[in-house]
Amino acid sequence: KAGVTQTPRYLIKTRGQQVTLSCSPISGHRSVSWYQQTPGQGLQFLFEYFSETQRNKGNFPGRFSGRQFSNSRSEMNVSTLELGDSALYLCASSLARTGDTEAFFGQGTRLTVV
Amino acid sequence: GQQLNQSPQSMFIQEGEDVSMNCTSSSIFNTWLWYKQDPGEGPVLLIALYKAGELTSNGRLTAQFGITRKDSFLNISASIPSDVGIYFCAQPGRSGYALNFGKGTSLLVTP
Numbered sequence A: 001k002a003g004v005t006q007t008p009r010y011l012i013k014t015r016g017q018q019v020t021l022s023c024s025p026i027s028g029h030r031s032v033s034w035y036q037q038t039p040g041q042g043l044q045f046l047f048e049y050f051s052e053t054q055r056n057k058g059n060f061p062g063r064f065s066g067r068q069f070s071n072s073r074s075e076m077n078v079s080t081l082e083l084g085d086s087a088l089y090l091c092a093s094s095l096a097r098t099g100d101t102e103a104f105f106g107q108g109t110r111l112t113v114v
Numbered sequence B: 001g002q003q004l005n006q007s008p009q010s011m012f013i014q015e016g017e018d019v020s021m022n023c024t025s026s027s028i029f030n031t032w033l034w035y036k037q038d039p040g041e042g043p044v045l046l047i048a049l050y051k052a053g054e055l056t057s058n059g060r061l062t063a064q065f066g067i068t069r070k071d072s073f074l075n076i077s078a079s080i081p082s083d084v085g086i087y088f089c090a091q092p093g094r095s096g097y098a099l100n101f102g103k104g105t106s107l108l109v110t111p
Helices: none
Strands: A005-007 A010-013 A019-024 A031-038 A042-050 A053-057 A064-068 A074-078 A087-094 A109-113 B004-007 B010-014 B019-025 B032-037 B044-049 B055-058 B061-065 B071-076 B085-092 B099-101 B105-110
Touching: A005 A087, A010 A019, A019 A087, A019 A109, A031 A074, A042 A064, A042 A074, A042 B099, A053 A064, A074 A087, B004 B085, B010 B019, B019 B085, B032 B061, B032 B071, B044 B055, B044 B061, B044 B071, B071 B085
Parallel strands: A010 A109, B010 B105
Antiparallel strands: A005 A019, A019 A074, A031 A042, A031 A087, A042 A053, A064 A074, A087 A109, B004 B019, B019 B071, B032 B044, B032 B085, B055 B061, B061 B071, B085 B099, B085 B105
């Protein structure tokens, strides 16, 4: 059974650009969450989707957005990139309807903004 | 908001030693999760706990859901070099749709 797949693994972008990250959840999982991980702030919740609906959003600016498709695949977009957006972006999928238990993570996308 | 305090922040031990780390929460929830993250990889779920007092093992790892429901413990017995990594505790947020993570315990094991 394939795990959570995130693409690309690494990205380098310039300030002001925008970026789209992709996540394919474990087959059968309908809940997909996104997290930002930085050395200073640790793992912080961005947003969560279930059946194409965003059910919860973390405390991030509107430059961070996401969506989920009918096949449960998800994308997140960051517009007008800032240096502080450099981080490991992690996607997690879950079977539970609440999306809060036993979340399984992908390997992450390492974004570097220069 | 909900805060998870994880300690110790880091541990440097010799192979074969036992390890213990813990996490305390400012709120009461019904789930404790323990993850391990290797460098450059995503966190991997080690153990999930759902009931106060619950004790669950996964190989050399044992985790317990504290009876106060505000804490949890993770023990690693007879550590080996591949135990190196960062261990995180996590709980669902109030909405139930997100996980709150502790700051992590960084474990280094010398042969």
